[in-house]
Amino acid sequence: MPHPFDCITEFIFAETPLEPADIILVPGGSVPELMEQAAALYHRGMAPYILPSGGANPKLQMTEWEFLRRIGIELGVPERAILREDRAKHTFQNAEFSWETLRQHGLRPNKAILCCKAFHARRALLSYRTVFPADVTFLVFPVIDKRNISRETWFRDGKxxxxxxxEVEKIGAYFGRHIPNWVR
Structure with missing residues (x-):
């Protein structure tokens, strides 16, 4: 049965079919499920590199990047396959600094898997699309963390x-100023 908020669900919970790519991008966070899923994709041969991104986080005793890197290594991802971006303070910087890191490594992806929290998928996708060259294809792999917030459950409780x-508010705040640049 349709709900009046179904359009919000469709907008926020971006997801695409997966196929092999050049890189797996993880836009920060303090939940292990992000890197667990990125590592699983790596082991399935979906991309040769993982680029977790994230600086200091008051919930952690280390940067988000270090937190995610440690999980990846524990799960058997070789250190050489995990690129480093440990300065970002928010999603847009995750995208900006990740692009900078890729350029510093001489990497120019044609296709990238965005491994992010399910309810964060649209904002993450818009951030990376705004920063990366227009011809990069993004495949969105939404991760459901321990809070179990998904397209099927988000509307069932206050949290x-x-x-x-x-996320809806942040998308407006982040991207309102970018829209004129997107139509040029």
Whole structure:
């Protein structure tokens, strides 16, 4: 049965079919499920590199990058396959600094898998699309963390509603100024 908020669900919870890519991008976070899923994709041969991104986080005793890197190594991802971006303070910087890191390594992906929290997928996708060259194809792999916030569950409790509606607000704040550049 349709709900009045179905359009929000379709907008926020971006997802695409997966296929092999040049890189797996992980836009920060303090939840292990992000790197667990990125490592699983790596082991399936979906990309030769993982680039977790994220600086200091008050929830962690280290940068988000270090937290995610440690999980990847524990799961058997070789250190050489994990690139480093440990300065970003928010999603847009995850994209900016990740692009900078790729350029420094002489990497120019044609296709990238974006491994991000399910309710964060649209904002992450828009951030990376805004920063990366227009011809890069993004494949979105949404991760459901221990909070179990997904397209099927977000509207069932106050915390899910709060997180998703905050994403709607942040998208407006992040991208309103970019829209004129997108139509040129």
């Amino acid at each position: 899910g509603i709060e997180l998703v509606m905050r």
